[in-house]
Amino acid sequence: MSPGRVYGPAERMINTVVEPADRPTRDPERDIGRVHGAMQEVSSHLASLAEQSTGVVADVLHAQSLMALDPQLVANVRELINTEHLSGDRAVWVALNRFREMLVEAGGYLAERAADVTDVRNRIVTVMGGAQHPAPPRPDRSFVLIADDLSPADTAGLDLELVLGFVTANGGPTSHTAILAKSLMIPAVVACQGILDIDESSIVALDGGSGGVIVDPAQSDLKNYRATGTSRREHKPLDNDAGTTVDGWQVQLLANIGGLDEAKQAAAAGAQGVGLFRTEFLFLDKMEPPTVDEQLAQYRGVFEQFRGRKVTIRTLDAGADKQLPFLGGDTEINPALGVRGIRLKRTHPGLLEAQLEAISGAARDVDADVHVMAPMVATVEETNEFVDSARAKGLAKVGVMVEVPASVLMADQVFPSLDFVSIGTNDLTQYTMAADRMVGELARYNDYWQPAVIRLIDLACQAAQRGETSVSVCGESASDAAYAAVLIGLGVTGLSMSTSCLSLVNELIKSVTLEQCQSAAGSALRAKTAQEARQRARALLPQLEQLGL
């Protein structure tokens, strides 16, 4: 689920909730009042946890805060107390279980959200029983956290430095546990039935890559498992020889960033530059596009973090799938195939010009090695138009994103006017396989190990090598160590990923040779399936195993 091998003492999520007994209410009005008080307390507790969180976690906590005071829940609880004479805590239990069942029956994505409802139920019932809010264990040593499923609220109070790994009895690939583990690079196995039945003093070993869990392992089982220190791989800042293979081949290790805060983190982690600077943040929630001066100040701030180093800035990648208020426009039936990226140039001609103007101004002010690229390029005309516009503004290094298969098939025409291309593997995979990234059932198509995707990257690299165009990759695939090696073998010379993944990928690069990467790439290219491609590459890269990747 989330790779890495660790073992350590098991600690269970402290969950004091007990199913309330089915006993009649003695005083309906008093019970209704107590329920309401507990709901309010839980709702505001969750709201305050939400305020301290960010991203998906904050979204879930805000939603849970609404659920805890849901007007229909209040009505149902009142009904259960008044007409079925249930006690207050029992009524909460029953009413929320009914909502939960509804979500489970709906299946898929909604079934995953059932855990949020269970968590709200447990919290209200716990508070009504006079106990503390459920809290994570707080031992003073490293441990493997065992739980039924983890809610965002559970993990909000967790000392993540001490968590070696997660094993949960429930939860799926989009559960909160899975998302959290991946973003923090903590090894995790979800949906491990029976894990809650183990003895309290057990040692648990888990392999997040394969999904294996061993309870009370023998010493011989623990080869390549880590027990202490940070299972969360240390985010050692990259040193001077980062990105160099055993035989001296150089690959640039770059960061994907979306604003100044991430630029600072990337610079502190020693990123050799920025391979993808997303500019959407400047345009979100705006009724009017930001002015040239506003943009210039923001770009300058980011460039200052990377003086003398590469910063690859991508022009606005918005459109029907990421609606911006000032763009207006109709809802498209198929937004991934709609007016997005460079295609906005036709509908909103001034936008790109203003952005290039601002980038050029900031590049003149700060001595960063500024590269500019356009997203969603499909044709030779739009490539040439973009290059002309950017060069007219005085920008020296101009490239495009390779995401649309058409641009690869036309590479001999598209690439020659470019200094570089950057392959966006997430979109390239979705468009090559004609599989919507947002549709969970299509996950096996949306796998960058699909041989068709590897072949397209190979074609792009070959076309680039015939000219003077350099190729980098920005996308989730660059942070998959095995895939990074394949990319290097294909001829990619820059890997851009979220800052937290840099040191891990660097570990692998420093342990392999270019020739090994080339054999892994050659073998993956001959695979018939995504799984076979992955296996072939891994078999030729035994270092992955030794590094626990």
Add this chain to the structure above:
Amino acid sequence: MPEVQVTVGSRVGLHARPAALFVRAVASQPIPVTIAKGDGKPVPAASLLSVLGLAVLHGDAVTLQAEGEGAQELLAELADMLAQELD
């Protein structure tokens, strides 16, 4: 009773963030609003749990109903909101 039909524009359907945004907008004003999926039973639109339970997907048609002063304008606003990408 005034009502309006709209096709849900958010890619993830009416759950997660879009559902919370919609429910919050309904709850922040005094007129009771109901929402139904297709020909289904209307549920209170101020209830996140009920709205999630409808399992509304991208492209599903929903019907909003409301009665009271300013109901028409309110329904138009909410329908506009649902038609957009809210995630």
